[in-house]
Amino acid sequence: MRRLVYLLPVIIVLGMAAFFYRGLHINPSIIPPVLVNKPAPPTDLPGLPGHKGLKTADLMGHVSVVDVFGSWCFACAEEHPTLVAISKTDVVPIYGIDWADKPADAIAWLKRHGNPYARIGMDPSPARTVVAWGVTGAPESFIIDRHGIIRYKRIGPITPDIWLHTMLPIVRELQQ
Amino acid sequence: MKRILLLAVLLLFHFVTPAWAVDPDEKLKNPALELRAERLGDGLRCLVCQGESIEQSNAGLAKDIRVIVRQRIMEGETNAQIKRYLVSRYGDFILLDPPFQDRTLVLWLGPFALLLVGLLGAGGYLRRRSRSPTPPTPLTAEEKRRLDGVMRQGGA
Numbered sequence A: 001m002r003r004l005v006y007l008l009p010v011i012i013v014l015g016m017a018a019f020f021y022r023g024l025h026i027n028p029s030i031i032p033p034v035l036v037n038k039p040a041p042p043t044d045l046p047g048l049p050g051h052k053g054l055k056t057a058d059l060m061g062h063v064s065v066v067d068v069f070g071s072w073c074f075a076c077a078e079e080h081p082t083l084v085a086i087s088k089t090d091v092v093p094i095y096g097i098d099w100a101d102k103p104a105d106a107i108a109w110l111k112r113h114g115n116p117y118a119r120i121g122m123d124p125s126p127a128r129t130v131v132a133w134g135v136t137g138a139p140e141s142f143i144i145d146r147h148g149i150i151r152y153k154r155i156g157p158i159t160p161d162i163w164l165h166t167m168l169p170i171v172r173e174l175q176q
Numbered sequence B: 001m002k003r004i005l006l007l008a009v010l011l012l013f014h015f016v017t018p019a020w021a022v023d024p025d026e027k028l029k030n031p032a033l034e035l036r037a038e039r040l041g042d043g044l045r046c047l048v049c050q051g052e053s054i055e056q057s058n059a060g061l062a063k064d065i066r067v068i069v070r071q072r073i074m075e076g077e078t079n080a081q082i083k084r085y086l087v088s089r090y091g092d093f094i095l096l097d098p099p100f101q102d103r104t105l106v107l108w109l110g111p112f113a114l115l116l117v118g119l120l121g122a123g124g125y126l127r128r129r130s131r132s133p134t135p136p137t138p139l140t141a142e143e144k145r146r147l148d149g150v151m152r153q154g155g156a
Helices: A002-024 A074-089 A103-113 A128-132 A160-175 B002-015 B031-042 B060-074 B079-090 B102-130 B141-153
Strands: A064-069 A094-099 A119-123 A140-144 A150-155
Touching: A002 B102, A064 A074, A074 A094, A074 A103, A074 A160, A094 A128, A103 A119, A119 A128, A128 B060, A128 B079, A140 A160, A150 A160, B031 B060, B031 B079, B060 B079
Parallel strands: A064 A094, A094 A119
Antiparallel strands: A064 A140, A140 A150
8 A cells, every 4th residue: 555655656647648648649730620510601602703602502412522722822732633633533523612812813823723613612801601610721621411511521631542541432421 | 338239229128019910900999899809819729820819820810710709799799609609610729718627627627636645645744754753662670780881881
């Protein structure tokens, strides 16, 4: 019993060390999403000139991917070729939310990188819709089921690997 | 000359005030409501820079949330309603003060539990140390005789 009392501080320190060590490997920019399995937030965005806008009703009746991007966003350019490739497979429509962009900048950016989006809603600053979707940075993407419920959230660029092994299986399952 | 220069440089610091990220054009006209917005914003985490409040941060998202907080104040929402809205979008993480709930019990009560363990340990130690030692058993007749002999010889 006496020995146990002397061991107690050691056990406490080891426990705290294990806790802090785990903390070293957590990516703080990935905030646990709270909107997964909740309805997509009310959305009514005007279209980027020359494109269809995005409304909540547009998300009903089919599975879709909603992607938040901006021409100012470096990682979006990195993700873009993957989105263009996905859009060519015709598996699922990708809808864009263009965050805090000037229309001319966005149009030039899409001309340069290609347009994978079936609809593009503009959300200029202060981006109430982007905040309603709980977005912390671009790019972020969501998989929406046919009832307009968010089923998956991706923080950061979609890579071919993430698409093929994580997101595409979810899309296929929701489409069944 | 050098000293005057040094003094002048030091005096310049007199004019330095903390730099806030808020643009003058974001501010509400009503000073009372603006103060409310700033107090509320001081408790909201910038989700991009994370160590800063949205009032201090230059990030685009922080600016957007500052403006949204002010819009919602103008729409007549209470602080609690605005906080509840942002928590429903971003989770408790957006609050710089973690709320007291079952998940944060260890966070809030842990230090007090450790203090209690320390106090109990220290109390036990002090009590043991101050307890008078058990009186020695009286000398036997033989021991007394030997001691008297030693004392008489003046040692050794």
